[in-house]
Amino acid sequence: MDDDDAKDLPEQREPAVLLSGIVGSTAYGLAHAGSDLDRLGVFAVPTEQLFGLHRPAESRVTTAPDSTLHEAAKWCRLALSSNPTASELVWLPEDCYEVRTALGEELIAMRRSFVAAGPVRSSYLGYATQQFRKMVARGERGDAPPARQAKHARHLLRLLEQGVHLYRSGELRVRVADPESLRAEGERLAAEPSAAEARLAWAEDQFSRRSVLPDAPDERPATAWLRRVRLAQLAVPLGSATSTLV
Template structure:
């Protein structure tokens, strides 16, 4: 399936949706609308001298699309940004193919306690460094993201479910303003989160890559274009969405 008008021409999108502040419930009038997606290259392009591009990133509009294998590697490592794609509220999906539905169904296979702890706390630490480096008037956004990452990590660790849309966005905004005024307030919050994430939780110690590998092989088969004059593989996408 080729990406529709909300994406990048010529890219075969498997799954895409609206992420970022809109998905978290933190968007305000004028906020950017961020989109994230997964695409598959024609399988035969993987066998040439030049590797096909693994990511497509555009601005105005803000869109990031990762090739399926790269997305899977990032998700297995616990990357918070890519992980949220398979945990979005239904209304935020814009392209949702049968293979995309399968990927959503595999979302728990990507999760592991160590990866979540390392990735989410690592990203939160990055936001704290931004807080310390910026002028006070530019600290609110990283403060909100720090709080959002901590809240999502704890819920994910303790329930095995990623809640993309925050339960109380206003509380996150208000506490974010306080942390923006005094970044040192974030330090005990991060320390407490690290302590809780070190305890046993609902997540397995390691991810389960076997079903992910099987899914990726189905994607490759579905996107194996026939030679001229040869019949198309069963299940292969044949049209262009528009």
């Protein structure tokens, strides 16, 4: 390749962050003085990068600061499965958002299309059950610090509270209703993990009832949004390999 050919190639562009915010304990209202600050976001790769032999990475994870960014298509797939961590991005309290582009605002506006009864029940109850099993296993081994057990318990309680409220109302309430009560119950369950079985049984009963949510999520808004994202990130018009949009 000579210098003239190199000049004709489109310039490599960085992915665009469409929506991002502070998540985790800060968003839940459970942060304390030593809590980490966690960030979650959605980015879009330049569309031309999707046409090569190898697809670009779909997630970008960093520490110090703690940040997770999912590519637009991956985030949509996670949200359509009611993944609790991904889904909360479009339901954050207003003061937790840091980047809100026009396409990000569209994602927030269509957030109800991602949720459905079956995925909500499966995801939230499944993730809470994972926390319970970790508590029990580590309690039996006796190798878990009390603070770690309490953290598992808080996650369990939060997931059940959020999941049942979403299942009943169609709204994901990210900030917990009563942080002090949740902390206190978390401490109690950390000392006696088997007591969490009653909370899981309560949630299973709630999830067995009729939900206000549809049976399955509506993929059409996500598909249409992704097409708008790809068009917005298209620097080289189709049929013109050398010209770029200004």
